Amino acid sequence: MEGNPNIELVNSLQAQMESLRERINQLETENAKLSRQLSVCVCQKIAVSDKTPVDCSSSIGEMEMLKLDEIGLLNRSKDKEPAAGGNAMALHHLPKRYVALKVMYFGQRFYGFASEAQMDPTIESEIFKALHKTRLVSGDRKELQYSRCGRTDKGVSSVGQVSVISLFLRSNLKKTPASNGYSVESFAEESCDGEIDYVKILNRALPNDIRIIGWSPARTDFSARFSCLSREYKYFFWRENLNIMAMESSGKRFIGEHDFRNFCKMDAANVHNYRRYITSFEIFSCNERYGDDELWAMKIKGSAFLWHQIRCMVAILFLIGQGLESSNVIDELLDTERTSRKPQYKMAPEIPLVLQSCEFDGLKFKCSSDARQALRAHLEKECRSYKLEAAIFHEGLLSCSTTFSDSTQLNITTKKKGPTHIPLMSRPTEPSYEERRAKLAAARSNNYN
Incomplete structure (x- = not known):
């Protein structure tokens, strides 16, 4: 059947x-x-x-x-971060160490350093893409004990001694990891021999306008943000007809501890203390010329800075250099009892601003000879590329000069005069800190009710 x-x-x-x-x-x-x-x-x-x-x-x-x-423990995707499951499970068992990375970047195409504004690309998002792609990290940022120093805004660059981040990275240390998966031998100098070449590996995975230029072992209680002793910025500009001596003497008035609420973009919801300490101010020639003009720079060093503080300070110095304001305007703006509301004025452009250095105690950044050679070759290539672009624009300028007659050029240059300058202390003002706080409190009360 x-x-x-x-x-x-x-x-x-x-x-x-x-x-x-x-x-x-x-x-x-x-x-x-x-x-x-x-x-x-x-x-x-x-x-x-x-x-x-x-x-x-x-x-x-x-x-x-x-x-x-x-069984899913390896994720070989080139474009996606590894899943929080299998691959993270495998990497979790590997030894790790707490590391500080020194980062440089050209900020023109980025929406600043931090990823918090949900705008891409950012320096931070690109770095974490490279960290995941190279399998140097596993877990979320809190687990990695991630911190950053020298957060920059949209368009701002960081070169030279540069911005620093710290986090746990996979290590070649052969000691058995602690119960939480992290090695406690993270700061020993002798443990650096035979370590992963973090600079070389990450630079292969990063875009051309971001480079890691050094790494240092760090104590597990180190914070890139709160362990920073000072930060130094440079702002580049063409001299043109600016009064450099007036700008230099005026800039010295910033030195010392002051309330800089009239020299920043106020964040009343998160910042309650607007006092900051400026340790030095310099203005100097960069020995770079373009025709009859000369490139100069301001160097400003302090313990910490407020949101857009440098660009606001530079904007006021430019007004003084143009002879539109006197040096006394700085004293008036620093006197927050007398000037409690910030006059409305335009900040200096962001592209010429560079985070030059962040100072730390005890960090010794290192870079292998292979990574250093590759880094130098990369930067030389990028420098030639930017000079090539500048040469193309210069040729365009020469072409424009030969296209128009002298009389046409004269009409172009004399057709309009600049807008009449309104003295800073006579301009409309922004809400004061107290007014902003009261508005925030009212909004919270309304939401609560």
């Missing part, structure tokens, strides 16, 4: 289910074994693509790596 087809189908499905259960148990056993092996594995090369080899100094071989891939 022929069997019942329904019963045969049920028996077949049950057999397949049993086979799948056995395969799951087998993979779980292999997973546990590989996790124990990974806890002592030190990866020398990272799998950033299907074509990039993985070279481990442990006993994990090619077949084991394929098994990891099969």
